[in-house]
Amino acid sequence: MTQSSDDQPRITTERDGHVLLIGFDRADKRNAADFRMLQELSLAYAELENDPELRVALVFAHGDHFTAGLDLADVGPRIGADGLDITAEGGINPWQVSGVSLTKPVVIAVQGTCLTLGIELMLASDIVVAAASTRFGQLEVARGILPFGGATIRFPRAVGWGNAMRWILTGDLFDAAEALRLGLVQEVVPDGEQYARGLELARRIAAQAPLAVQAALANARLAVRDSDAAAEAALQPDLVRLAASEDAAIGMRAFLSRTPAEFVGR
Known part of the structure; x- marks a missing residue:
């Protein structure tokens, strides 16, 4: 209406x-x-x-x-x-x-x-x-x-x-x-x-891991707006941060059990 x-x-x-x-x-x-x-x-x-x-x-x-x-x-x-x-x-x-x-x-x-x-x-x-x-x-x-x-x-x-x-x-x-x-x-x-x-x-x-979605989006924008070099420099620190998240653990369990992941954004 x-x-x-x-x-x-x-x-x-x-x-x-x-x-x-x-x-x-x-x-x-x-x-x-x-x-x-x-x-x-x-x-x-x-x-x-x-x-x-x-x-x-x-x-x-x-x-x-x-x-x-x-x-x-x-x-x-x-x-x-x-x-x-x-x-x-x-x-x-x-x-x-x-x-x-x-x-x-x-x-x-x-x-x-x-x-x-x-x-x-x-x-x-x-x-x-x-x-x-x-x-x-x-x-x-x-x-x-x-x-x-x-x-x-x-x-x-x-x-x-x-x-x-x-x-x-x-x-x-x-x-x-x-x-x-x-x-x-x-x-x-x-x-x-x-x-x-x-x-x-x-x-x-x-349905995807929200922190990972936001990190991927941010890195792509960093490459476009700043430089490839700036985006490259952020990749490993972002990976370390995400790997320590609760969602990364949820994603790994879902992968090993072949069940859908229910991400929590942490």
């Missing part, structure tokens, strides 16, 4: 075991992000980060469209001399371009229209599932601004310079097949199946 009244939340949160379900809930506006929606999303990301019981998030959208991008009529006037701060007090910038990064993975399921900040949220996340009919667009240059949620940083790195500039500099729309070819999405599924598949992947991640 979607909300339309201005006093209603723009973001829904629900727990599925160790998975936090974060839903865009402004379907009457094609989930265009106004300032309130951006702030509520930042608080949902902080909930994921700060709750030790949560291991992964699935971000999805209520209605037919993932997002039509920024609600410029609402957000545009808020751009001041220092830019735009969309992070609520106690929140975490979901696009992770403010110097604070998540330590836990995010899966995204997209459908319908996925524009601008939607692509940037995908790029800031870890696994993306798209419905087959999804249409994508990095449209900022057509609106007189530039992508400010990380596309200029992550898009070229993810898909190659020419592939990124093809879409960033033209503002053209592209389809799910092109997004898959580029590597912007990891799976394309029939329309209507993106949420179920995204949840399946999120649950699969949540």
Whole structure:
């Protein structure tokens, strides 16, 4: 059920075991992000980060469209001399371009229209599932601004310079097949199946040892953001730390007994 009244939340949160379900809930506006929606999303990301019981998030959208991008009529006037701060007090910038990064993975399921900040949220996340009919667009240059949620940083790195500039500099729309070819999405599924598949992947991640998942994610990000050398230097210390964890003992017992592991995050 979607909300339309201005006093209603723009973001829904629900727990599925160790998975936090974060839903865009402004379907009457094609989930265009106004300032309130951006702030509520930042608080949902902080909930994921700060709750030790949560291991992964699935971000999805209520209605037919993932997002039509920024609600410029609402957000545009808020751009001041220092830019735009969309992070609520106690929140975490979901696009992770403010110097604070998540330590836990995010899966995204997209459908319908996925524009601008939607692509940037995908790029800031870890696994993306798209419905087959999804249409994508990095449209900022057509609106007189530039992508400010990380596309200029992550898009070229993810898909190659020419592939990124093809879409960033033209503002053209592209389809799910092109997004898959580029590597912007990891799976394309029939329309209507993106949420179920995204949840399946999120649950699969949540079933793994959470400290190990976070360490693997952190080391991969260290290599990308700093250097291979920095990531290499962290490998053995991280291995020693993880090997001493309760979860490592649980994993070894499960391996020897050939039974499923029930990890505890310690």
